[in-house]
Every structure is written in C-alpha cells, then in structure tokens.
C-alpha cells in the first residue's frame with residue numbers, strides 16, 4: 001500500500017515538472033463552463049450508461065431501455081469530450097468517440113450525474129488551447 005502511494009505521489013511530481021497540472025478537486029458545472037469559455041475542451045470520464053443525448057434521442061432511447069435491464073447497473077467508463085455549452089438551455093455540447101460524426105448535447109444535470117457516478121473518480125482532463133473558440137450557443 002505504502003509503495004503504491006509513493007509511486008503515485010512520484011508520478012504526480014513528475015507530471016508537475018513537465019508542466020502538467022494535476023489537482024485533486026471536484027469541478028462544478030461553473031468550473032467546466034468557465035474552462036470551456038476561456039481555455040479549451042475538456043475530456044471527461046463518464047458512466048456510459050448514464051449518458052444521454054438530447055439531439056440524437058436514439059442514444060437516449062437505448063440508455064433508457066438499458067435502464068430497465070439488470071446488467072445496466074454495472075459501471076462502464078467512457079470518455080467524452082466537452083466542446084461547448086449553451087447557457088440559455090443549460091446544456092453541454094460534447095463529442096462521443098463512439099459517435100464521431102456529430103456533436104451531442106445533454107443537460108448540465110445529466111452530465112453531473114454521469115461524471116460523478118461511482119467509479120469515475122470524477123476524472124477530468126482540462127485542455128488549454130491558445131486558438132480555442134468554444135462551440136457556445
């Protein structure tokens with residue numbers, strides 16, 4: 001256990017030396033929106049079974065269907081990329097790597113549920129891009 005802890009601490013220190021900022025903190029919706037508006041996209045670990053898309057609906061239907069089945073309870077980690085937001089609709093725009101041809105949308109509340117689900121550890125990678133313009137509406 002101790003060795004493991006030391007190894008992880010060392011990794012974090014190495015990342016810091018390379019200019020990668022690793023912080024242990026919880027991000028709020030406001031933090032995400034702020035980053036999206038100013039800095040760049042965000043890679044988020046979410047629970048795939050809780051992902052919805054208000055645009056595709058197809059997605060929504062299958063995940064609702066899965067909700068009726070017992071094996072849906074198991075956690076499936078899935079990375080998505082937040083690329084924009086709509087404050088007026090309280091929605092995040094995101095790209096789902098398994099649906100690469102489109103930009104999807106889900107409400108702030110749904111995203112919070114998917115990213116804070118047990119098992120994700122609220123993993124997030126905030127990318128800072130100099131030439132960033134978010135797909136805000």
Ligand SMILES: [Zn+2]
Pocket residue numbers: 053054055056057059102103104105
């Ligand atoms: Zn979609």
